[in-house]
Amino acid sequence: MPIRLFDSLSRDYRELHPAQPDGVFRFYNCGPTVYAPAHIGNFRTFVVNDLLRRLLELEFPDKVKHVRNLTDVDDKTIRRAREESRPLAEVTKQWTDKFHADCAALNCLSPHVEPTATGHIPEQIDMIAALERRGHAYRTDDGSVYFKVSSFDGYGALSRVKERELRVGSALAGKPQTHDADEKEDGSDFALWKGHKPDDGDTFWPSPWGQGRPGWHIECSAMSKKHLGDTIDLHTGGVDLLFPHHENEIAQSQCCNGTLFAHHWYHSEHLLVDGKKMSKSLGNLYTLDQLKEMGHSPAALRYALLAGHPRKQLNFTLEALPAAEKALAQLRAFRAALTPGGNSDPFAPALAALQDDLNTPHALGIVFTALHAGPTGVAPAAFDRVLFALGLDLTEPAKPATATPPEVTDLAEQRWAAKAAKNWAEADRLRGAIAALGWSMLDRKDGYALEPAKK
Numbered sequence: 001m002p003i004r005l006f007d008s009l010s011r012d013y014r015e016l017h018p019a020q021p022d023g024v025f026r027f028y029n030c031g032p033t034v035y036a037p038a039h040i041g042n043f044r045t046f047v048v049n050d051l052l053r054r055l056l057e058l059e060f061p062d063k064v065k066h067v068r069n070l071t072d073v074d075d076k077t078i079r080r081a082r083e084e085s086r087p088l089a090e091v092t093k094q095w096t097d098k099f100h101a102d103c104a105a106l107n108c109l110s111p112h113v114e115p116t117a118t119g120h121i122p123e124q125i126d127m128i129a130a131l132e133r134r135g136h137a138y139r140t141d142d143g144s145v146y147f148k149v150s151s152f153d154g155y156g157a158l159s160r161v162k163e164r165e166l167r168v169g170s171a172l173a174g175k176p177q178t179h180d181a182d183e184k185e186d187g188s189d190f191a192l193w194k195g196h197k198p199d200d201g202d203t204f205w206p207s208p209w210g211q212g213r214p215g216w217h218i219e220c221s222a223m224s225k226k227h228l229g230d231t232i233d234l235h236t237g238g239v240d241l242l243f244p245h246h247e248n249e250i251a252q253s254q255c256c257n258g259t260l261f262a263h264h265w266y267h268s269e270h271l272l273v274d275g276k277k278m279s280k281s282l283g284n285l286y287t288l289d290q291l292k293e294m295g296h297s298p299a300a301l302r303y304a305l306l307a308g309h310p311r312k313q314l315n316f317t318l319e320a321l322p323a324a325e326k327a328l329a330q331l332r333a334f335r336a337a338l339t340p341g342g343n344s345d346p347f348a349p350a351l352a353a354l355q356d357d358l359n360t361p362h363a364l365g366i367v368f369t370a371l372h373a374g375p376t377g378v379a380p381a382a383f384d385r386v387l388f389a390l391g392l393d394l395t396e397p398a399k400p401a402t403a404t405p406p407e408v409t410d411l412a413e414q415r416w417a418a419k420a421a422k423n424w425a426e427a428d429r430l431r432g433a434i435a436a437l438g439w440s441m442l443d444r445k446d447g448y449a450l451e452p453a454k455k
């Protein structure tokens with residue numbers, strides 16, 4: 001059964017097939033801006049993309065090419081480097097490494113190519129120059145270059161923004177575009193190249209238009225062209241990127257290349273936390289590290305993020321994580337109970353549900369119905385296939401990395417000293433005190449370990 005996915009451009013469900021004769025499925029998704037830790041809302045998008053990548057791998061083995069970019073130069077990264085008085089490359093390397101570590105903890109497959117914006121300056125300049133030659137771009141006095149939205153008839157097809165609304169383009173984008181607000185001919189035009197400003201410090205490159213840096217949107221057009229060609233099979237991202245970012249990518253790529261940019265567009269929905277939009281002021285922008293400090297495992301977060309339909313808003317609460325941990329324990333117990341020689345596959349309908357527009361709630365429902373029916377006769381490979389698709393790695397028990405409270409460490413130190421003094425009665429008393437706080441002290445040859453007591 002082919003994968004069927006809602007297409008944001010045609011607003012219809014369409015099957016995914018590689019369009020080019022080499023049979024390679026070309027998959028691009030917008031990556032993170034590396035200036036801070038990604039939060040769980042960002043990771044919802046990346047986990048959904050990972051689910052898609054895994055389904056594509058099952059459907060087109062060895063024929064998937066997945067490209068995901070890193071935005072390592074823009075207003076936010078430059079501001080962060082300036083605030084911390086550090087070189088831009090040092091800041092972006094720090095947050096790139098952190099992003100990779102978090103993705104690995106969430107069991108996300110690495111993209112085949114992970115290009116950076118700063119690593120593709122000539123490609124971006126070439127594309128901007130081509131747009132200028134073809135009458136789709138114009139220079140301004142401050143050394144910037146803008147895309148002329150009125151030169152592309154297809155503008156707005158993805159986001160359905162009306163002509164009238166385009167006139168106030170920057171307001172629609174939801175963010176004030178201070179950097180390029182003054183010079184452009186029309187409110188909806190957007191920067192391809194930004195002439196150097198004092199705030200940019202030593203972050204600039206030479207170009208036919210003078211020193212400056214690329215605008216944000218052009219990087220995805222240039223990098224997808226370089227690594228996947230003029231036309232890609234599937235372009236994805238969070239719904240927040242649909243306008244203006246993806247609309248602008250289509251305009252740039254199609255005006256430069258003179259051909260269709262992407263056969264299929266897919267957008268996953270927002271994550272809410274406790275029923276509210278995530279924001280710094282509400283303090284609900286959880287990072288993976290914060291959840292780990294609370295004792296939750298990355299596997300539980302992945303499970304919780306997959307529990308809701310990717311194209312519907314998902315309301316995340318901390319209570320979802322112990323429930324996810326319990327579900328993972330049930331899956332682990334079922335896997336352990338499977339024996340070689342089983343040949344039934346009660347999980348095929350779950351895989352089919354995933355292939356049908358990534359219906360994760362339905363798929364998980366089918367999986368647990370099969371679990372309740374018991375492991376007898378079930379083929380381990382069938383279970384492993386659906387686990388692979390969901391990216392649920394059960395090989396390691398999900399061990400919450402709970403920080404040891406200081407009073408427990410104190411008691412452990414006292415008990416270690418009591419043992420060294422051969423004061424066994426006191427050592428036993430202290431063991432009891434540690435247990436009363438919900439911890440076990442494990443004696444080793446030359447030290448001890450503390451872990452949460454098994455319930």
Ligand SMILES: [Zn+2]
Nearest residue numbers: 030031220245
């Ligand atoms: Zn992008």
